[in-house]
Amino acid sequence: MAMNFAFPLLLLAATFPLGLLILHGANPRFEVTWQLAAFPSLPILFFALISFVSARQGRRGDLLLVLVPSFLTGLGLLVVGRLRPDLVHRQLLWALLSYGGALVAYLLLKDYRILNRFRYLSILSGVVLLVLVALFGTEVNGARLWLTVASFQFQPGELVKLLVVIFLASYLAEYKELIGLYPVGGGRRRFPLAMRLGSVRYLFPLLAMWSLCLLVLVLQKDLGMALLMFSVFFGMLYITTWRVDLICAGAVSFAAGAVFCYRLYPHVAVRINTWLDPWKDPLGTGFQILQSLFSIAHGGMLGTGLGKGAPDYIPAVHTDFVFAAISEELGFLGGAAVLLLCMFFAQRCFKAALRSRDDFGKFLAFGLGITFAAQCLIVLGGVLKLIPLTGITLPFVSFGGSSLVTNFLLLAIVARISENAGIPSLSTSPGFESQWGGQVAMRRFAFLVLLGFLPVLLGSAYWQVLKGEELSVHKLNPRSRENLLLRGKILDRNGNILAESIETVDAPDGIRKYPGGEAFGPLIGYNHIRYGLAGVEASCNSFLLSAYGHSWPEILKKTMRLPVQGRSVILTVDRGLQVKAYESLRGRRGAIVVMNPKTGEILAMASAPGFDPNRLDQTWDSLVKAESSPLINRVVQGLYPPGSTFKVFTLASALDAHKIALEDRFTCQGSYSLGSYVIHDSGSIAHGSQDLATCLSNSCNIAFAQIGLRLEINTFYDYVRRFHLLEPLEDGISLLSAHFPRKRAMTDGTLAQSAFGQGEVTVSPLHMACITSAIANNGILMRPFVLKGQVVNEKTEIEPPPGEWGRPISSETADQVRQMMERVITSGTGWRAELPGVKVAGKTGTAENPHGPPHAWFVALAPSDSPRAVVVVLIEQGGYGGEVAAPIAREMLKEALKIKLQD
Structure with a gap:
């Protein structure tokens, strides 16, 4: 290559670390050190030394082969420094060691064929390293990949891939004729099946060593490296045998192994399931890949600009997902440039293999090229959701010393092979290029490997260009x-x-x-x-x-x-009233809701125990596991048997439907039989003959069982619908629908139970607030809401209330029930909710709970003659509603009536 083309590219490679210096020099949190300031000169120095040594030895190598890694490494340092300023000095040190290691290897490997002597030593060393990791390694994300010595940690798998390629290259170079049965002198000949498979005696050591490495990698649960080794082995076997059926058989065997690992290792199953449907658990297992796609989509065609994106949202972005960060900040064009550079480096490795005059050099350069290309395709495929995530890094770019050092060693070896390509004395006999299979198979397989970058490029275009706008505004995308x-x-x-x-x-x-x-x-x-x-x-x-x-x-x-x-x-809530409500619940499990019945405004919505959203990072695990369920808003998401508070619904429904009249009387003898089912009042007290108001103030279950039977099943469900108890509410409030027995399964016994709020009936505190509000507002139910207005351009804009939700009962019925609820306070079970000078109407509830003490309820409205506030109090397992919930309701009413409200 002409030098006048190489040096401009070299200067461009140096601009990336120079950009890192400028970027962090403007950052007040980052200290510019001499290591950082000196780094832009390293690519130039490395290239100059390689060129000098090559010229002194009278050889001309492939300068682009050296420039591309310098380019990618500079970019990688820039991105790692952008993402993790605390790690950039460590990566600078690894880059310096990588340059030094590559120079030393380049000088020592003047004749790279010296590696051919260490065929079995290389594979045994690789196996030993893998076994050491399997026995003593550190497990990260379900895979055992790291060895730790003192404070030094490295990933042996990166070095093992080089050792395996050296073994394969040496073995195949010596036994290629016996394994592949290449006819000398050209031409294609048919061989019997046994001969075409080659001698088992020569295939066995190859298969045994490769299988041993693969088995250890599987035991380590390092499926990314296992897939890489699989690709390298079958690629090199193909160029030796030119057998497509062997590749197909290998693919089938790998698929079978993947199914085996899927069933054996839970973390493998999780990765595959997440790949198939990351949206199923977007905040758990699918979080990382979805954030990667959001990041890529956010970049668009040109990117946000360096330092302007938000790739930090992706866990482990500086290692496994560095390509997503590049795509977000440099756009599709920047990501495509990285893809093309990776493909170009692989192509230069294949070119060095094709030009090499000796068999060992051909196999070695080609195997190293497959290794590099396969690693790029595997990691990029995972980032773009083309394949499951594997946890390997992008060569030369991602953070990590083991990967960087290994890839620069790979560079040094291929650079020497490229330089020696034109030296006839290094050719072996018979020449590899003179055989029909080798050279053609190499070209064909190299083309297929390079073609593999096309779906990756298309995948990047799909997420970044075609789906970019959709993902950018997705509700799970945290980027503004x-x-x-x-x-x-x-x-x-x-x-x-x-x-x-x-x-x-x-x-x-x-x-x-x-x-x-x-x-x-x-x-x-x-x-x-x-x-x-x-x-x-x-x-x-x-x-x-x-x-x-x-x-x-x-x-x-x-x-x-x-x-x-x-x-x-x-919001419609009042901060002081909300704090008062929560303090009233402190030490208990329960809920309080305060509502303006004339508008539907929620003035307070307290649920206990609560949680502090400022401390989610520290408390999330305990919050999720807590038996008290603090993350649930009990006002809208808690469903409880309402007990006697539900009697106001039954009373209002029966009066409105004219199933009962004010002058009706009901007899209570302490128990009431419905076939085999017997209803009892609290303490089995016989209330005798009672009018409706007395039935309510005595909270008589037997009387309301009789009222429920008069109401009948169809009418009961008609009023359930009128009060919207079966409709979930999503308009700013995620209200669950209440639960009632299925209409077809309803019997007289279940209807009687439902009439006084027991059996299968469960409602939320907000449902009871809506029922009470309709009674307070002359039979009109206003749709509850919490969003009062907005601030736009520093101007407050009040939203109109949602308005009426319906008229479940008449004004006359509402007035009748309200007066009877007043007697509950003045001469019944709710006397503890009395407020001096204010008419209060209410109803107590003590709901049987199969899991412990009864739930304490109280519903109230005030002033009764012109209600301005409705209060519902629920205390889980609190005991008697009149004793526990009523005093709390009284204090909440007192505070709520101080608030100036608009009708």
Whole structure:
């Protein structure tokens, strides 16, 4: 190659580490040291020394073979320094050792054929290294790959691949005629099957050594290196035998081995299942590959620019997923350039093999070329979801000393083979190129290997160009739109901050902070790269990640690639009332919801125990495993038997349907038989003859069983639908639907039980708040909501309320039930909820619980003559509702009535 073409490329290779120096020199967190400042000269020095030695020895090698690794190594250092500034000095040291090791190997291997003498020593050394790793290695991500000596850690598998290729090259060079049966002098001849397979005596050592290496790699669970060794072995066997059927048989055997490993090793099964469907567990096993695809898609055609992307979201990005980082920040064109450089280096290795005059040099250069190309294709295929992830690194680019040193040794060997290609004295007899199989098979297989880079390039174009826009705005993609958006704030009804993103040097897209802590955890939820979205952060995600961008300050910020503030959302909750509710639940499991019955506004929604979204990294495992389920918002996601609080639903439904009248009376003798089923009142008290108001204030189960039977099954389910109890609610509140017995399976016994809130009936606290709100609001049920408005361009925009959800009961019925609920407070079980000077209407509930003490309930509304607040209190396994929940409801009503509300 002409020198005037080599040196410009050399200078371009040096610009990458120079860019690293500039990048980190502008970073106040990074210290520019002399090692970093001196590194741009290393590629030039390495190239100059190789050229000098080659010229002194009167040889002309392939200069591009040396330049491409320098180019890729410089790029790798730049990316590793961008991703992990704390590791860049270590990688610089490994790069220096790699350059030095390659120079030493280059000088010692003046005649590379010296390696031919160590055929069996090389393979035995490789086996010993693999056995040592299998016995004493360190396991990472399910695979045992590393050996640790003192504080030094290295990956022997990287060196083993060179040792195996040296053994294969030496053995095949000597026994190629016996194994492949090449006819000397050209021409193709038919041989009997036994002869075409070659002598088993010569094949056996080859198969035995290769199988031993493969077996140890499988035992180590290092399937990435096993796939690499498989590719190298069958590639070299093909150029020796020119037998396509052997390749097919090998592929079948590898597939069978993969199935075996899938069943034997759980982590292999996980990797394959994740490859097939990463969306099944996007925050668990599929997290890494999905973040890789999001990163690649975010880059688009031209990339975000160096340092402007967010590849840090990918776990182990500097080792296994460095190509994703390059694609995000340098775009499809930058990623394609890396692919082409890798393909070009493999092509130069194949060219050196084809030009070599001796058989050992041909096999060795070709085997090393297959090794490099296969490693690139395996790691890139995994990153682009073309094959399962294997955990191997991208040569010359990824962080890791073992890989870097090994690949520079590979470079030194191929460089010597390339230089000696034109020296006749190194040819062997008979010449390899004179046989019909060798040279043609080499060209054919080299073409197939290089063609393998095409699907990788197409895969990159698919994710980055065709699917780029779709993945960039995917709800699981943590990257803000164009990475220029600072997630909006979440505010309470009075403008107090409940969540905000604070921009820092380490996180230009903001660190999310939650000033409310535990009290707001289940309501606000979280926005976390590892654990996703929950609560209001999830339901209002589209608002928080959007900005109009019409103002001049926003346009200017986007032009300068500075973060623009996303829209803030205003909630209906009151911070003080929410804290009061959570404090009332401290030390208990339960829920409190406070609602404005006239509008549907949720004024407080507390669930205990809660969690602090500021500390998810430290507490996530314990939160997930906790038996108390702190991550669940019990107000909307907890379903409980409502007990006697459900009697207000039964009473309202029966009155509205005219199944009962105010003057009706019901007799309670302490028990009530329905066939074989017997209903008892608390303490088996006989209440005698009662009117409706007395039935409710006494909370008489027997009376309400009779009312339920009068209501009948069809009418009962009609009112269940009218109150929307079977409809999940997703409009800002993830409300589960309540559970009732199947209509076809409903009997008189189950209907009677359901009428007083027991049996199979389970509802959430918000369901009871909706029932109570309809009674408080003259029979009109307002749709509950938590999103009050937005802040757009520093202007508050109040959203109109969702409005009526329906009219389940008439105004007359609501008024009648409300008056009877007043008597529960004044002369019944709810007297502990009385407020001086305020008319309170309510209902106690003590719900039987098969898993322990009964759940304590209380529903209340006030003032009864013109209700402004509805309160529902649930205490899990709390005991009697009138004793435990009613006092809490009283205090919550007192605080809620202080809030100035708009109708």
